[in-house]
Amino acid sequence: MTSTTPPEIAAHAESLIPKFQFTRLLNQDQAGRRISLLGTIESQPALLTAERAAFAIDNDHLMSFPTSLSTIKNLGANDIYHWFLASSRTSQDDTRSQPPDLKLNLIYPCTEQHIKKYSAQGLRMVTETPSIYASYIRPFMQQKREQGRLNWVFNILEGRTEQEDVIYREHGDEGFLLLPDLNWDRKTISSLHLLGLIERRDIWSVRDLKKTHVGWIKHMREKLLDATVKLYPDLEKDQLKLYVHYQPTYYHFHIHIVHVALEAGSTQATGKALGLENIISQLETLQGGDDAGMADVSLTYHLGEASELWEKIYLPLKEGREVVLS
Template sequence: MSESEANAEALVPKFKFERLLNQDQAGRRSSMLGTIDGQPALLILERAPFPSSADYLGSVPASLRAIRNLGANDIYHWYLANSGPVSGADSHEFADLKINLIWPCTEKHIKKYSRQGVRFVTETPEIYRDHVRPYMQAQREAGRLNWAFNIIEGRKEAEDVIYRTPYGEDPEEGFLLLPDLNWDRKTLDALHLLGLVERRDLWSLRDLRKKHLPWLRHMKAKFLDATTSVYPSIERDQLKLYLHYQPTYYHLHIHIVHVALEAGATQATGKAVGLESIMSQLETMAGDDEEAGMDSVTLCYTLGEASDLWVDVFEPLKRTNTAS
């Protein structure tokens, strides 16, 4: 190591913390003000990517400390943990890892979380009717919604529910709100909640019709009221609501997130569709036809090349169109 490198590395341990200036990237980057040798200094800490070494990754699970379960539902489990000791502190308070565990996982899960190429597809009303809707039905019949029904029926995560209409009182209007399993439940700038509807005939935004507008407006207002009541430091205009298309699972649900949550792939164009945009589109459809709905529009979105929807539907359609 050169003398200049050694001198540079010696500076960091001399940093004397004064105050936190900012946290962004959902708390993964911290900007701090302090001093070094009496002179003002800015220190910016950012979590580095996990090493890809098999030896390192294989050793991580056994090395975690203070693992605390946040919840468990069917095959899904989520935790907070420490990657190392925290000197002189309550280890639970300073957890630096949010962990999701899917066990036992399926081949579908493995494909979803594997690195893969991405395609941008166009789903016309005809493709939806003839190909995608039957695919959705097959997925639902495979019984992969047990975890969602556990929540809706109050068998799991009942203590986490922030708001719900009385279960079963009006199955066509009922809904509930709870933290999304990907949120650590403490970083408010990264707040991510999930709204689940009781009714089972609405699989995705494709099933929404003009007649659902009063219900959607009511549900949106209740979600905003409940969120700002439970988290009073958050105001209504600091929240955004969206639906995924394609969703990960085919039971209608709405995501409620803090506007400061940095948009990753799940909030990007081609994946997330704003609830307000859906409602506005429904409002302008077909005059007074209450049955006019989102199944009549063309939607464009991204798909992973390993996804069943690409392999079984859109790739064969592409080959057919290319051949013709």
């Protein structure tokens, strides 16, 4: 976009930024992508907001993007998943050490399903009844678990990877552990994102939770909160929210623990995230004995049109066709 500002006014405006004298940070939001700074310019108060610019998406920029990164630091690796911090500032004239300004996740080698998941696509709202779950979704989950997609989870649970990152752990039939989510940069508290993984392997998703599990879920919730505020003493429990995904990305029950200030994107939206406290309340008020559970209720959520669940199950159901999972 070409500026219509007169040259003399533009030159004056551009001269102001180098004169900005920082006083204090006012706010950091957009998951750390935007900051608001208070300062002065020539003894007058000034407020400066800085936000990371959008990525250039023309092919020339995208082809050179990987080689334009510097100060790449690996934060962890597990199976096909790798995550890094990196700097995008690569000016030949600036030899100073630049702080990382990008969080990178690498999936290598990736599958066709990874490609579909991260591609732009339309969304559909679907209602999964207990009957649809039992007839189609549960067998679908079984298939995915048998394809080795949980290797990275089992690597953590069995002590082969990421043990240095484990914040808290309890062993046993109702054991679980807490560690940073791979999408967090591990330093920006306002975008804190941790993950609670259970040790038992018979609970694949929220659908497997029953009234008999309520005591265990409450215990796990309190321990996850206690461990988080102990490690990050500037946080209080009521600054954290816990939720689970349905449908989840992988079929091994896990709980997300995030800062309440973390901007709610699609992964925290209605149709994807279920608050843990709401799940507990729903289980407690379900009719029936201890075996009554989340498999007995209908759940509504959104799906991408390129997802396997939409293509293999919900689209055929919508069109009155036979569902073929193989």
